[in-house]
Amino acid sequence: MPSAEAREPDNGGTSSYAALFVGALLDPERPAPALVAGPNSKAVANRYNVYRNNVTVSLINALRAAFPATQRITGEDFFRAMARFYVRAKPPISPLLFEYGRDFPDFIDQYEYARPVPWLADVARIERAWLDAYHAADAQALAPHTLASIPPERLAGTVFSPHPATRVLRSRFSALSIFGAHKRNDPVARVDAAEPEDTLVTRPELEVVARRLPPGGATFLEHLASGHPLGAAVAAALAEDPSFDLSTNIAGMLEAGAFITAVWEKGNDES
Amino acid sequence: MSTVSRFPAHPVTDLVGTSLKHEHLPAILAEGKQDSFFFEVHAENYMGAGGPPHAALSQIRQNYPVSIHGVCMSIGGLQPLDTAHLKRLKALVDRYEPALVSEHLAWSTHGMTYFNDLLPLPYTAATLKGVADHIDEVQEALGRPILLENPSTYLIFPESTMSETQFLGELVRRTECGLLLDINNVFVSATNHGFAALEYLADFPLEHVGEIHLAGHTEQTDDEGDLLRIDSHDRPVADAVWNLFDVVIGRHGPIPTLIEWDSDIPEWPLLKAEAIAAQAIMDRHRSRIEPRRTNAVR
Numbered sequence: 001m002p003s004a005e006a007r008e009p010d011n012g013g014t015s016s017y018a019a020l021f022v023g024a025l026l027d028p029e030r031p032a033p034a035l036v037a038g039p040n041s042k043a044v045a046n047r048y049n050v051y052r053n054n055v056t057v058s059l060i061n062a063l064r065a066a067f068p069a070t071q072r073i074t075g076e077d078f079f080r081a082m083a084r085f086y087v088r089a090k091p092p093i094s095p096l097l098f099e100y101g102r103d104f105p106d107f108i109d110q111y112e113y114a115r116p117v118p119w120l121a122d123v124a125r126i127e128r129a130w131l132d133a134y135h136a137a138d139a140q141a142l143a144p145h146t147l148a149s150i151p152p153e154r155l156a157g158t159v160f161s162p163h164p165a166t167r168v169l170r171s172r173f174s175a176l177s178i179f180g181a182h183k184r185n186d187p188v189a190r191v192d193a194a195e196p197e198d199t200l201v202t203r204p205e206l207e208v209v210a211r212r213l214p215p216g217g218a219t220f221l222e223h224l225a226s227g228h229p230l231g232a233a234v235a236a237a238l239a240e241d242p243s244f245d246l247s248t249n250i251a252g253m254l255e256a257g258a259f260i261t262a263v264w265e266k267g268n269d270e271s
Numbered sequence: 272m273s274t275v276s277r278f279p280a281h282p283v284t285d286l287v288g289t290s291l292k293h294e295h296l297p298a299i300l301a302e303g304k305q306d307s308f309f310f311e312v313h314a315e316n317y318m319g320a321g322g323p324p325h326a327a328l329s330q331i332r333q334n335y336p337v338s339i340h341g342v343c344m345s346i347g348g349l350q351p352l353d354t355a356h357l358k359r360l361k362a363l364v365d366r367y368e369p370a371l372v373s374e375h376l377a378w379s380t381h382g383m384t385y386f387n388d389l390l391p392l393p394y395t396a397a398t399l400k401g402v403a404d405h406i407d408e409v410q411e412a413l414g415r416p417i418l419l420e421n422p423s424t425y426l427i428f429p430e431s432t433m434s435e436t437q438f439l440g441e442l443v444r445r446t447e448c449g450l451l452l453d454i455n456n457v458f459v460s461a462t463n464h465g466f467a468a469l470e471y472l473a474d475f476p477l478e479h480v481g482e483i484h485l486a487g488h489t490e491q492t493d494d495e496g497d498l499l500r501i502d503s504h505d506r507p508v509a510d511a512v513w514n515l516f517d518v519v520i521g522r523h524g525p526i527p528t529l530i531e532w533d534s535d536i537p538e539w540p541l542l543k544a545e546a547i548a549a550q551a552i553m554d555r556h557r558s559r560i561e562p563r564r565t566n567a568v569r
Contacts, residue, residue, distance in 0.1 A: 018348050
């Protein structure tokens with residue numbers, strides 16, 4: 001009887017056909033496994049290659065669909081070659097393809113041929129966050145009047161919970177401007193890549209929006225999103241950049257729909 | 272399920288449909304509800320928590336019967352089913368109350384790796400038992416029968432001891448699942464294996480078919496330079512596949528029929544025209560034959 005746990009090749013019996021079949025799927029150097037054949041004594045190489053090709057090309061295409069701006073920057077041939085390396089090194093471990101490529105930006109960081117474009121991985125990070133926001137749970141964004149109703153002396157202790165779609169990304173490069181310039185198939189004006197940019201990705205309704213954060217804004221939102229009260233988030237933002245402007249940042253986060261609730265305590269806690 | 276339905280109970284009987292593509296949504300919504308139409312989605316594309324995919328599917332489901340077509344359950348593998356994935360499918364089926372739920376006679380996951388393709392299996396007594404157990408498990412979890420789709424294949428396992436139609440027929444007998452007859456797959460496999468598509472269809476248990484798939488395919492060559500057809504879903508249905516469809520409908524009567532088109536996706540009117548062509552063939556036979564129903568169709 002076959003074991004339900006059988007995962008390793010044995011003598012080619014039924015219990016291990018999957019293990020034997022996948023052995024060469026991601027490795028074009030290896031011949032087709034011995035347990036398959038062509039019909040009527042035909043050769044099996046081209047036939048097995050259909051599966052090998054389906055696997056690799058469909059996964060490359062999944063990455064192309066998830067990282068369109070990254071592909072526009074590199075060109076399709078470069079992207080396919082880079083994606084092929086990634087697919088063979090890190091095939092998916094989930095059947096949900098929109099989860100695939102979570103560490104593709106890290107892979108790009110290490111990819112030798114991408115060194116001349118050091119911002120490429122950060123653009124890919126924005127695209128990965130965009131896709132996460134697209135599939136994130138639906139939730140009602142915090143209404144501005146909720147914040148207005150908090151007694152001023154309670155504001156510093158107010159704690160916010162982030163919308164499931166909210167993502168904050170920081171880059172040493174102008175990743176958002178470069179992403180924006182390559183979002184569509186339009187001609188690209190020159191972008192100065194050297195200016196660091198922080199990005200907020202949100203999806204208050206059905207539309208994903210990526211916007212640039214003002215100075216200190218990323219630290220401010222990261223602190224709020226991880227549960228720090230408003231006062232502590234402001235202090236952290238000011239420590240990083242003295243020009244941090246609270247009212248601009250609060251207006252921005254409300255407009256972006258970055259949070260869903262604001263909770264303040266009756267007690268005197270200004271942690 | 273005894274809970275109150277969120278959606279109207281649109282029956283799928285004898286309808287035609289297409290894969291639902293989000294780029295077509297504005298055109299589909301703009302033309303208003305079309306009678307005798309249904310849509311099919313790949314289950315895995317709707318297993319995210321929220322956002323535009325669910326908004327789109329909810330809109331469609333209000334007006335149309337929906338078929339949920341799983342592509343990743345790996346029913347044809349012998350390792351245990353991914354129970355987390357099965358739970359996700361169950362949640363999706365509960366949420367959208369689809370008229371049809373289907374999966375493939377194939378596998379796609381081995382160990383932890385998901386290969387994103389419908390991979391083939393040998394047809395033996397041992398695989399029959401394994402696949403039947405998996406179908407039982409899925410049907411038990413969902414609380415309803417599923418349709419199992421015949422695959423397109425490119426090679427054989429010499430160890431196989433039964434034909435694909437025997438294998439499918441035995442699965443139906445053991446699990447009381449229904450079948451999804453993909454006629455393009457039959458045509459593709461017939462060429463690739465050198466058998467006659469009509470003979471395959473003659474052996475196929477048509478009385479258990481709850482849905483038909485039609486799709487386009489491309490052509491390559493095998494090692495001997497002979498024609499190898501590739502199931503590509505990227506172009507119109509071939510004439511030969513329409514002819515086989517005509518034969519099947521003529522023999523059985525109308526069956527819910529879906530046009531699959533998953534890459535190089537055309538404008539909506541062209542895709543819709545393919546479905547209307549299927550409708551015309553069914554209409555021509557409808558008057559002559561009383562359709563039989565399978566237990567897998569609501």
